Amino acid sequence: MRAYFYLCLFLCVGLSALAQNPEIRKSFYFEVNETELQAEQIKSLQQLLDTLPSERILGFQVNAYCDGPGSKAHNEALGQGRILSLQNEIQKQFADSLINHQNFADEGQPDSLYENSQRRVDLIIQLAPEPDFGPDIAELLQQLCPPPQVFDINPFKDTILKGKGGSIIHIPAKAFSNVSPKEKVRIEFTEVITKSDMLLNNLSTSSNGRMLESGGMFKVEALQGQRKLKLRKRKELTFYIPSEKSLPNAQIFNGNQHDSLANINWTRTNGSTLQSTSMNDFLWCCSLGRNPLPCNFWCRMWGSLGFNQQPGRIRSSRRTGAEDISCGAFENFMKKYKVDNVEELMLAINSNREGETPIETYKELYVYLRNEERKETEAKIANGSIDASDLNYYIFNNAQLGWINIDAFSNWDASKLTTLNIPLRPANHVDVKMVFKNRNSILPPNTYRRGNFFYKDIPKGEPVNIIATKYVNGKSYIATQDYIIGEKLGELQFEEVSLEGIKAILEEMNS
Structure with missing residues (x-):
């Protein structure tokens, strides 16, 4: 009969959970007369212990429960054996002195959510409150984020918009659903081409843990008043995105709307075909006397492209x-x-x-x-x-508003991948990014590893910049360090910098 193991939902993933909850709970379930943790339970326990901010741990409380049948002596022996099994794993990372409570109850209260819920050990990790540094890093990131470009359009006419970075969007007539005919539609368009653009918009390049290299990120939203609009079925926007070079095997990715603290996860878009060509490709075909539709489009667009x-x-x-x-x-x-x-x-x-x-x-x-x-x-x-x-120029259609990314997966030899610990404690006033110098890639860290930020499966030998920002009592700080992955990383040195100073430092990442 398989051992039952359930992770209590009291543990919320992310920095906010640790900031808001002074304790973390997790339960381990056992079969009849069993006292040893199963391999999957040990793995899960070690993962939890890795995430703990050690400087905030006040202590561990371990409570064991047995079901009703059996003598009190027999049940107590089972409970103590189960406590010892858990305690041995905790001691591999933390001192005995932190395990300040070990309790055994003859009979646990049944929990209707779980089978065998009375044969369990409850682990309660007591945490000190996180220090109050004032508004969290989200406020700083919001101040750094540039406003979108805004266009007012007639939703019942074909519209071509050109962004400041040279991107072109074709919006077909009647593209949006539930539109009032009496109001114009406001298009908010964000172009994210450079690394500094990504950092200022708090964006990164990864898809389900795999590193991506970006050929440009874009966000398109349509609004009437405060109401966000959606595209009608079978309606698509067409994008023409300039680039100095084409990424081999590039694909279209969409990202869900995120708040200022979360790192967006890009997912491949179904149904969008990405083409790569150049302005001169179209002009050449016009020169040869062949005039398919794309050629005619580019000839009409010549003036609006800024030539x-x-x-x-x-x-x-x-x-x-x-x-x-x-x-x-x-x-x-x-x-x-x-x-x-x-x-x-x-x-x-x-x-x-x-x-x-x-x-x-x-x-x-x-x-x-x-x-x-x-x-x-x-x-x-x-x-x-x-x-x-x-x-x-990248050319593609997309039937979804929001964040869009032209990306290619970065594939690395598994033998050349490594893990990096960042000597910085995670907190709600801190943000860290790894900026690759030779490719348009920015990676967020994993949240914790033995109480620190860390990076997993990153390529040895790649030159990067480690950028960390802090927001403490309304003051902004930044630390940057040139680094070759695989070498020793020194301590990050923070200095107080104004918002304009941070923007200037991030601008240097583009070179």
Whole structure:
């Protein structure tokens, strides 16, 4: 017959539980005449003990109960054996002096929720109240969080919005349900592109414990007055998101709305297909005389994307029937070779390619110029002078409002993963983040390990910044430390910094 083990729901997960509850309770259940804890119970007990803030522990109380049948001496021996089994496990981490109560009752009060509830040991962990540091870290994070961009739209018309970071959202007409025709809809849009953006919005990059690398996070909310709207069935928003590079194997993730203390967990979105292309990909296809819908969209959007000039037009008799076509993609090369049309461009290029097979067809010219364009783009990225037209764009539809993330899983060799203890006690006035230098990834810590924040399954050798913030009696403090995962981490040194000072420090994480 299996041993029954139940975790009391008196223990609430998270910092707030420890702050609000002066004691933690947990019960262990036994079969008839059994005194030893089962392996799963020992594991669960050790996990609980790992989470305890040791400096706040006042003591452990252990109460054993038996059911009615059997003599008092027999039941007392069972109870004492069960207490000893629990006490031995506690002593592996804490001194005997903390186990200040060991009680045995002949017969426990039955609990209708649990079978065999009278054959049990109750563990009660008594905690000192957490010191009062004034408003918790949530208030500081709220002060740091930038406001969203706001747009007022007519919900019955097709709308295209451009964010300050270059992101574009297409909202189809009649996209929202239960809309009043007499009021405009307010769109609140948040773009989170850089690491400092993530930190200021208290965001991180993990999905069910697995590390992610972000290609951009976005939040879209629609409101009429104070009422939040939802998308109608079979209605989707279309996103066009600029990026200097495309993440291999990137996917779309959604995150549930969270409060300022919780770390968001990203989950993969079903039904959204992510494509990656560039502005010039569309302009090239327009230049070739092919005008599918995406090309037409980008040609119409040219001005609103912030480019300084409209794409030019050229005339070519080769493979185009001498028709007028859009030529934004050829414009730079025509200026470079100081020519006016494609025929002259082809001749100029061939004159500089002596000894090589001449370019004779429009397709060959296309392939050659695309290769040249990529070389130039790589050079621009290297020296930091990339232009908006060189950026890649992620394109996807999404049928859900709220937080959206373009992410790719970071896969590491299991042999290269390690655990890191942060020498900092968790409390409701403290926040910690690990910022990866070579990838767009930020990880929150696990809440406790032997009373400290800790990180599990992180890759050795990766350079990171450890950033910790504290909010004590209305004053903000920050500590940062460069760190190579796997090496020894020094003590975090906090200094008092203004809100603007914190923002400036976080801005440095982008370099």
